[in-house]
Amino acid sequence: MRHPRTPGADVSDLVTSRLSLYLRCLDLLDRDGVATISSLRLADRYDLSSAQIRKDLATFGEFGVRGVGYSVRELRSRLTRILGLDRDLKVVIVGAGNLGMALADYRGFNREGFRIVALFDNAAERIGRRSRGGVQILSISRLAEVARREVVQIAVVAVPAEAAQGVVEEVAKAGIPAILNFAPVQLRVPPPVKLRNVDLKTQLENLAFRLARRRPAQARSAS
Amino acid sequence: MRHPRTPGADVSDLVTSRLSLYLRCLDLLDRDGVATISSLRLADRYDLSSAQIRKDLATFGEFGVRGVGYSVRELRSRLTRILGLDRDLKVVIVGAGNLGMALADYRGFNREGFRIVALFDNAAERIGRRSRGGVQILSISRLAEVARREVVQIAVVAVPAEAAQGVVEEVAKAGIPAILNFAPVQLRVPPPVKLRNVDLKTQLENLAFRLARRRPAQARSAS
DNA sequence: GTTTGTGAAAGATTTCACAGCG
DNA sequence: CGCTGTGAAATCTTTCACAAAC
Numbered sequence: 001m002r003h004p005r006t007p008g009a010d011v012s013d014l015v016t017s018r019l020s021l022y023l024r025c026l027d028l029l030d031r032d033g034v035a036t037i038s039s040l041r042l043a044d045r046y047d048l049s050s051a052q053i054r055k056d057l058a059t060f061g062e063f064g065v066r067g068v069g070y071s072v073r074e075l076r077s078r079l080t081r082i083l084g085l086d087r088d089l090k091v092v093i094v095g096a097g098n099l100g101m102a103l104a105d106y107r108g109f110n111r112e113g114f115r116i117v118a119l120f121d122n123a124a125e126r127i128g129r130r131s132r133g134g135v136q137i138l139s140i141s142r143l144a145e146v147a148r149r150e151v152v153q154i155a156v157v158a159v160p161a162e163a164a165q166g167v168v169e170e171v172a173k174a175g176i177p178a179i180l181n182f183a184p185v186q187l188r189v190p191p192p193v194k195l196r197n198v199d200l201k202t203q204l205e206n207l208a209f210r211l212a213r214r215r216p217a218q219a220r221s222a223s
Numbered sequence: 224m225r226h227p228r229t230p231g232a233d234v235s236d237l238v239t240s241r242l243s244l245y246l247r248c249l250d251l252l253d254r255d256g257v258a259t260i261s262s263l264r265l266a267d268r269y270d271l272s273s274a275q276i277r278k279d280l281a282t283f284g285e286f287g288v289r290g291v292g293y294s295v296r297e298l299r300s301r302l303t304r305i306l307g308l309d310r311d312l313k314v315v316i317v318g319a320g321n322l323g324m325a326l327a328d329y330r331g332f333n334r335e336g337f338r339i340v341a342l343f344d345n346a347a348e349r350i351g352r353r354s355r356g357g358v359q360i361l362s363i364s365r366l367a368e369v370a371r372r373e374v375v376q377i378a379v380v381a382v383p384a385e386a387a388q389g390v391v392e393e394v395a396k397a398g399i400p401a402i403l404n405f406a407p408v409q410l411r412v413p414p415p416v417k418l419r420n421v422d423l424k425t426q427l428e429n430l431a432f433r434l435a436r437r438r439p440a441q442a443r444s445a446s
Numbered sequence: 447g448t449t450t451g452t453g454a455a456a457g458a459t460t461t462c463a464c465a466g467c468g
Numbered sequence: 469c470g471c472t473g474t475g476a477a478a479t480c481t482t483t484c485a486c487a488a489a490c
Contacts (some may be wrong), residue, residue: 012481014480016429016432017482019427019428020428021425025409049483050484054450054451058450058451062451063436064452065449066490069449070450083428083435084436089427098329098355099325100325103322103325107383113431123326153431153434154434177488178434180427180430186270189474194433196430197422200329201243202244203419204337206236206419207377207401207419208307209307211309228450261471261472275461280472281472289467289470290470292471361459448489448490449488450472450488451488452487453484453485453486454483454484455485458479459478459480460479461477461478461479462477465475
């Protein structure tokens with residue numbers, strides 16, 4: 001059992017998150033005209049661990065050349081394929097408040113593998129309008145229709161906490177198989193649906209915790 | 224060495240993120256008028272692990288009553304204290320684009336322990352304006368001044384990737400000890416500064432990966 | 447020479463399972 | 469009785485270190 005063709009769902013999130021990171025670094029290297037890079041120099045340049053890079057990549061195959069390193073272009077295209085970014089995924093955003101609108105226009109969301117199809121909301125005064133970037137706002141009642149017609153793969157949930165669980169059920173019913181949730185709640189999703197949370201409050205609280213237990217006598221670093 | 228008063232910086236992020244989660248659950252329970260809860264019922268209700276709840280709490284002390292469980296109110300106030308949310312932390316946001324503006328008005332950011340002091344930007348046409356919620360936009364050149372006067376503890380970085388490293392240096396120079404970064408780059412921060420990343424693209428790519436390696440014959444769950 | 451890919455070791459985290467308390 | 473708090477076991481993740489490949 002060397003390199004299973006389909007390492008399936010048993011690849012940890014830690015690994016896949018790092019693959020995204022590596023891919024981003026490779027983009028930068030390519031832009032800088034670097035053709036080949038070793039795991040050691042990649043690690044040096046971006047504060048990573050060379051052994052970890054090699055282990056992570058080894059999960060999916062052998063992409064390097066001993067004594068030389070990795071071809072930037074080739075590794076990039078391999079990772080793109082592995083991450084499933086070689087075909088465009090259609091995304092909808094549910095919730096056209098400040099955050100939903102900002103996400104709809106966020107660069108990086110609309111590029112390289114993802115396409116925002118529409119925003120959905122239930123407030124009559126928002127429906128029919130568009131985000132600055134031009135994404136149209138539709139009634140939530142049309143979610144299932146649009147999801148099936150456009151074969152939407154990911155729903156971004158950007159509604160208030162109280163409304164989120166209800167939205168999840170709509171999304172699941174509409175056949176959308178993955179959810180990126182920004183609402184600060186613990187959601188339950190029906191089994192086939194994949195869920196990831198982006199929890200801004202938790203992130204801030206984490207920093208608060210670290211700040212609260214700093215060495216109290218924090219020297220102004222002068223020397 | 225049972226319950227060190229200051230478990231210091233050696234508490235893992237995994238633990239502190241879960242503490243935030245527990246705190247949120249306790250808020251809901253309190254709102255529902257629940258006075259006491261056992262780790263088992265807490266776990267059931269919110270899809271957590273009861274052993275993990277007990278282990279996590281044990282890092283900081285003994286908060287429960289055997290045979291009974293935890294007092295919702297008391298545990299909530301203990302966790303609030305532990306997470307450093309018993310005193311308001313001042314927050315600035317650097318970058319008054321779509322995302323920065325949305326974050327400035329995001330509810331949950333401005334409540335319970337955090338206060339947004341100002342937005343900063345370098346585009347002349349934005350300076351002097353305000354977010355919808357009323358947060359004023361100042362020139363980035365005033366960052367250090369405001370940071371020191373208001374004793375700002377956290378800077379949220381919401382600028383394009385190319386600008387982020389430069390902003391980090393400004394922030395560090397201004398003496399702000401913690402950064403929440405939304406720019407899709409690997410940042411380097413000077414040692415005392417705490418950094419957390421919220422990487423939207425990586426989150427989406429993670430979902431893309433999971434979607435790419437689903438069982439190809441995905442049945443429409445009907446039965 | 448250099449660098450990969452990888453077993454084996456070390457380290458971190460989660461889960462188990464139960465003694466002991468209320 | 470039920471439940472916490474916790475050592476011990478199981479599992480997962482990272483790091484080490486080197487043989488094999490170029």
